[in-house]
Amino acid sequence: MKIYTKKGDKGQTQLIGKRVSKTHARVESYGTVDELNSFIGVAIAELDQEDMISDLEIIQHELFDIGGDLANVTEKKEWALKEASITRLEHKIDAYWAEAPELKTFILPGGEKAAAHLHVCRTVARRAERLTVAIDDGSELPPFALAYLNRLSDYFFAAARAVNARKNREDILYKRGKDVFK
Amino acid sequence: MKIYTKKGDKGQTQLIGKRVSKTHARVESYGTVDELNSFIGVAIAELDQEDMISDLEIIQHELFDIGGDLANVTEKKEWALKEASITRLEHKIDAYWAEAPELKTFILPGGEKAAAHLHVCRTVARRAERLTVAIDDGSELPPFALAYLNRLSDYFFAAARAVNARKNREDILYKRGKDVFK
Amino acid sequence: MKIYTKKGDKGQTQLIGKRVSKTHARVESYGTVDELNSFIGVAIAELDQEDMISDLEIIQHELFDIGGDLANVTEKKEWALKEASITRLEHKIDAYWAEAPELKTFILPGGEKAAAHLHVCRTVARRAERLTVAIDDGSELPPFALAYLNRLSDYFFAAARAVNARKNREDILYKRGKDVFK
Ligand code: B12
Ligand code: B12
């Protein structure tokens, strides 16, 4: 088996159920979900926190669920991503959020190397969210993809802060910022 | 206080002064400024050059200034980013530029790990610049955002070269390149 | 010589042969090729595999060839990127592919730090491919750019898997995935 098929050399590719241009909004969306998944791979490689590594591996599987759902424009399908995955993210956010000092203002993304990479994941998740909102091709959107991606960037924010808190590294506050968190 | 509000789960969000789609050009722009800010966090975590770390922290604050300015579509506002920040960048560029050997042709982005990450920052700054140029919603643009982002990518280029020069690591010249720098 | 010319401070820039907005599809495309090139710089900095480092350096030169070709909208030009570069990539893919265990399902991007960064390169190459497909300005496209970028993401996939295989690190299979590779 060869991995390259040369079938996409002219800029067309396949969704599940339809042949489209590689510029199709769904390809942009799941392509960016895949990019996010790769940055999570980098963050995992920099992390030494077992609980987060195991969260992130679950999230990587769920991003494949979302990717497959987004690629699928056939009728009568069952969605791979379930609402329970969002609830699970929320529990994780609450737990990590409780580990870091209360926040009033924005913080500079960074700190520990792993925290810095989690902030990259946060912002790439937000890019993936924007590109998923942009899908407007008449086919159904997976019902939980947007909420999941929205929560996921908050997960990365909470996790990044928890990493820094665990290492006793204080987040640097944005200095000209007024209180934005309520 | 919870960090997630679920208000953006349907793809809408708020600027300062207006509710818009997450696909709004301003959201793309400051979302990418935030992504750049996160890559700077990674670069800082890889750097051992105190002067650059302290530049980059100032730049991180300034990117929050820009982000807030870009998010703000209200009337009669004062802009957070001042022209002086551009002048400061130019002085830094001149200083780092003088540290590296004269350049005639393009160089391959890379070298020391920190230099490689500064090249990532350089190209993400240019992506942020492109997305800021794309804003065309009738509201005023912050007056110095474009010039700042333009200069910022040159700052990263000069800083990356200075890192390699300080470590006696020669940049690899693009071999089929004619002389492009004048 | 100063690196900054301030000529692009208002959002316009130059192709080879034409002055255009920085939002021009060609600028998006070669700007992303440049971003990919920078991530390759990071991957090289994380790699300890001499054969791959030397592949990647060749690829960095070829991406400059592509960048110059994409920037060039003048008549009667010779293209810098030749078809032979694609053939060379295919030989490399075949060789690395043979080093890793047979694959039936998707794998989670990650593993060794260098492998994780190669997956980032893979997905950024795909983003560059999408933005190159999007060019639609009436000027000729370099004839081999799309096929090269398409093959390049498969190269990164094969190389990432080979890194993990060489380090006896098993790729994690996507668990809800059916057999997708044929
Ligand atoms: C979506 C997709 C992706 C997504 C993955 C999203 C996800 N699922 O998580 C992303 C973008 C991440 C991706 C990446 C890659 N992919 Co891909 N991908 C696909 C695609 C389009 C669908 C795969 C899938 O999820 N199928 C769902 C499975 C479970 O479905 P199935 O068993 O095929 O069919 C079921 C349903 O989908 C449905 N169905 C399927 N087709 C149709 C059609 C109609 C008309 C109907 C009614 C129903 C229907 O019926 C079946 C019953 O359940 C296939 C091409 C294709 N159309 O099959 C390529 C494909 C599997 N990918 C391929 C490749 C090469 C890759 C990459 C290596 C590319 C790269 N260089 O990065 C990477 C590998 C990623 C990794 N980490 O392993 C190749 C494999 C080539 C080979 N030799 O077999 C394929 C075959 C595309 C091709 N070139 O032809 N991919
Ligand atoms: C722009 C923005 C961002 C930008 C930051 C840009 C910057 N300033 O540097 C970016 C994209 C980076 C960002 C990121 C995040 N953000 Co944010 N962000 C905002 C937003 C829209 C504005 C914040 C701001 O800068 N305000 C400027 C401050 C100083 O203004 P202010 O005190 O509110 O009001 C002044 C003026 O703006 C003006 N004004 C304000 N509103 C209005 C309205 C009208 C009609 C008028 C006339 C005037 C006016 O009057 C005031 C006097 O000075 C707020 C929502 C909002 N509209 O307030 C969310 C908000 C603060 N963000 C939020 C969140 C969650 C985040 C992230 C964690 C998201 C994530 N997962 O990544 C990150 C955290 C980043 C970090 N590193 O800390 C949440 C906080 C939730 C909470 N529990 O409080 C908010 C409230 C949005 C929400 N969900 O409702 N954000």
Ligand code: B12
């Ligand atoms: C395309 C381009 C890029 C691409 C490179 C693509 C590639 N070739 O691989 C990318 C996006 C990567 C890039 C990046 C950068 N670039 Co640049 N780039 C250019 C650009 C537009 C063309 C350079 C090129 O490849 N020329 C091909 C060379 C070999 O051609 P030439 O000798 O000039 O001309 C030949 C043909 O092109 C043709 N020709 C040229 N012009 C014209 C016009 C007409 C009408 C016709 C008919 C023919 C024709 O005739 C010649 C015979 O062969 C020039 C501006 C320009 N228009 O020259 C800026 C330019 C070289 N870049 C510049 C800069 C600053 C950078 C960056 C530092 C920006 C940054 N901060 O990231 C980086 C450095 C990257 C690195 N790693 O070294 C500056 C240099 C400033 C200076 N002091 O000299 C320039 C001059 C732009 C400017 N600001 O004015 N760049």
Ligand SMILES: C[C@H]1O[C@@H](n2cnc3c(N)ncnc32)[C@H](O)[C@@H]1O
């Ligand atoms: C915190 C602030 O970030 C903005 N916001 C919300 N979702 C996204 C996204 N996907 N990408 C970029 N910015 C976003 C909104 O303006 C919100 O108020």
Ligand SMILES: C[C@H]1O[C@@H](n2cnc3c(N)ncnc32)[C@H](O)[C@@H]1O
């Ligand atoms: C060095 C060359 O890079 C291009 N250029 C200028 N600004 C950007 C940007 N934000 N993104 C990508 N390319 C850019 C122009 O073609 C310039 O001449």
Ligand SMILES: C[C@H]1O[C@@H](n2cnc3c(N)ncnc32)[C@H](O)[C@@H]1O
């Ligand atoms: C493996 C699957 O990835 C999708 N695909 C093909 N090319 C790209 C690209 N440049 N970016 C994102 N996704 C792509 C197609 O759907 C293909 O079948």
Ligand SMILES: [Mg+2]
């Ligand atoms: Mg959100």
Ligand SMILES: [Mg+2]
């Ligand atoms: Mg510039």
Ligand SMILES: [Mg+2]
């Ligand atoms: Mg392909």
